[in-house]
Amino acid sequence: MCGILGIAGPFEVGNDLICGLTALQHRGQDAAGVVTLSDRFHMKKGAGLVTNVFNSAEDASALTGKFGLGHVRYATQGTTDVFDAQPFAVNYPFGLAMVHNGNVTNFAALRQRLNTEHHRLVETTNDVELILYTLAAELERKNLANLAVEDIFSSVGALFGKVEGAYSVITLIAGKGMLAFRDANGIRPLIFGKKNTALGPSYAFASESTAFDYLGYELVRELGPGEAVFITLDGQVHTWSAVPVGAGGTGPGAFCAFEFIYFAREDATMNGTVVARERVKAGRRLANNVRAAGLQPDIVIDVPSSAYFAASGLAEELGIPYRRGLTKNNHVGRSFIVPSQVERERLVRQKLNPIREVVVGKKVAVVDDSIVRGTTSKHIVRLLRDAGAKEVYFVSAAPPILHRCVYGIDMATRKEIIAANHTVEEIRVYLEADAVIYQSLEDLRDIYRDVAGCFACFSGVYPTDVQPETLQVIEAERELRQSQRVHWGALAGGR
Numbered sequence: 001m002c003g004i005l006g007i008a009g010p011f012e013v014g015n016d017l018i019c020g021l022t023a024l025q026h027r028g029q030d031a032a033g034v035v036t037l038s039d040r041f042h043m044k045k046g047a048g049l050v051t052n053v054f055n056s057a058e059d060a061s062a063l064t065g066k067f068g069l070g071h072v073r074y075a076t077q078g079t080t081d082v083f084d085a086q087p088f089a090v091n092y093p094f095g096l097a098m099v100h101n102g103n104v105t106n107f108a109a110l111r112q113r114l115n116t117e118h119h120r121l122v123e124t125t126n127d128v129e130l131i132l133y134t135l136a137a138e139l140e141r142k143n144l145a146n147l148a149v150e151d152i153f154s155s156v157g158a159l160f161g162k163v164e165g166a167y168s169v170i171t172l173i174a175g176k177g178m179l180a181f182r183d184a185n186g187i188r189p190l191i192f193g194k195k196n197t198a199l200g201p202s203y204a205f206a207s208e209s210t211a212f213d214y215l216g217y218e219l220v221r222e223l224g225p226g227e228a229v230f231i232t233l234d235g236q237v238h239t240w241s242a243v244p245v246g247a248g249g250t251g252p253g254a255f256c257a258f259e260f261i262y263f264a265r266e267d268a269t270m271n272g273t274v275v276a277r278e279r280v281k282a283g284r285r286l287a288n289n290v291r292a293a294g295l296q297p298d299i300v301i302d303v304p305s306s307a308y309f310a311a312s313g314l315a316e317e318l319g320i321p322y323r324r325g326l327t328k329n330n331h332v333g334r335s336f337i338v339p340s341q342v343e344r345e346r347l348v349r350q351k352l353n354p355i356r357e358v359v360v361g362k363k364v365a366v367v368d369d370s371i372v373r374g375t376t377s378k379h380i381v382r383l384l385r386d387a388g389a390k391e392v393y394f395v396s397a398a399p400p401i402l403h404r405c406v407y408g409i410d411m412a413t414r415k416e417i418i419a420a421n422h423t424v425e426e427i428r429v430y431l432e433a434d435a436v437i438y439q440s441l442e443d444l445r446d447i448y449r450d451v452a453g454c455f456a457c458f459s460g461v462y463p464t465d466v467q468p469e470t471l472q473v474i475e476a477e478r479e480l481r482q483s484q485r486v487h488w489g490a491l492a493g494g495r
């Protein structure tokens with residue numbers, strides 16, 4: 001998962017890109033980067049949070065130019081090295097700089113084709129490089145002396161035929177403008193915005209409307225699956241779609257259901273709805289399953305903070321109080337970067353502290369967005385029991401995760417995913433909970449019936465062709481990244 005942002009003039013955009021990225025920080029914390037375009041590309045990228053990478057006024061002033069891109073990275077393919085951080089740039093056939101969010105699934109074949117047909121040597125393990133070189137190779141076939149907007153769009157169309165997987169992309173083309181496009185299934189989000197300024201209109205693209213709210217852009221619309229938008233250097237807007245045009249000018253799509261459940265910020269607008277509203281709906285729907293299990297909790301609490309809206313929806317539907325029963329310390333790092341299980345447990349205790357008065361003597365339904373490996377869920381159950389909860393029911397707003405995501409969500413390997421290997425009863429025993437309640441896939445599909453969604457991590461039905469070797473390579477890369485994060489966590493003293 002990553003966050004991307006592009007701003008097309010008509011003012012100096014370096015500072016706004018840095019500020020806007022902070023509103024997308026929840027989408028990636030491994031690395032951050034910005035590139036701007038003036039007489040040349042000006043780029044800075046590095047490991048860590050946006051505020052770690054851009055920590056001086058000079059950083060913004062060095063990023064000169066009226067068109068620019070920003071990226072926050074959570075590595076889902078490739079390593080966590082700074083070498084793999086985005087943006088990426090090449091200088092032929094035009095100066096091209098690119099950021100993307102998603103995951104290319106036919107990376108091995110693409111790497112091979114780029115090498116044999118276009119003599120391009122892919123230097124990193126970041127799949128944005130594959131998209132960048134593919135676009136460069138397609139542009140190279142055009143009339144370079146007089147590249148038309150139609151040439152740019154037909155290059156994107158050719159790219160769609162070659163690059164498989166999920167990708168929302170923003171690109172700078174030196175001397176031409178800014179190009180944004182979304183894969184034919186529209187798996188990852190990409191929105192288009194506008195702001196009127198004294199100098200004229202400014203346009204922007206972003207993963208989430210949270211960045212627009214912060215920067216004062218109005219949300220014009222979401223790019224449709226298979227759609228491309230090009231903004232010329234003088235601010236002309238051109239649009240094109242590769243997918244058979246439906247009512248909204250978009251294809252059917254397969255939007256990631258997990259964006260609603262967990263990844264997107266609750267104040268983001270996606271698919272025409274606010275994420276918080278969808279989470280309340282999911283929470284309300286869970287009440288049927290709680291009742292069907294014969295449970296009568298006294299209170300509902302959430303695992304902060306992405307489960308808040310689902311928990312409050314469940315409480316409303318059950319007619320019982322919602323309380324904040326766990327306090328989160330936001331100044332403690334993520335639990336997966338520490339090396340041992342004992343350390344991880346210590347970190348969860350540091351990170352989440354139960355409010356004893358809220359839970360003591362109560363039957364507590366604790367709602368989380370999902371259960372992936374189950375390790376954190378188990379610690380939470382233990383924390384609540386230690387704080388005096390009479391019974392603990394662990395409630396997942398997502399259905400059981402049974403399959404690996406290949407589209408840019410780094411959940412776990414299949415052998416780590418608890419529901420892929422155990423029954424609900426075995427999970428309950430492992431968590432030491434009195435009950436485990438999941439959302440059903442049927443209910444989730446019904447909640448999002450207005451959204452053409454991807455539910456592959458629950459159903460195993462992938463919207464693109466996914467070969468078994470692809471899954472193997474993605475799993476091997478995940479293991480490599482985990483070892484790098486563990487190493488980094490140890491070096492950083494378990495930040």
Ligand code: SF4
Pocket residue numbers: 187255256257258259404405406407408409454455456457458
């Ligand atoms: S497999 Fe799951 S996490 Fe991945 S894109 Fe589909 S719904 Fe989202």
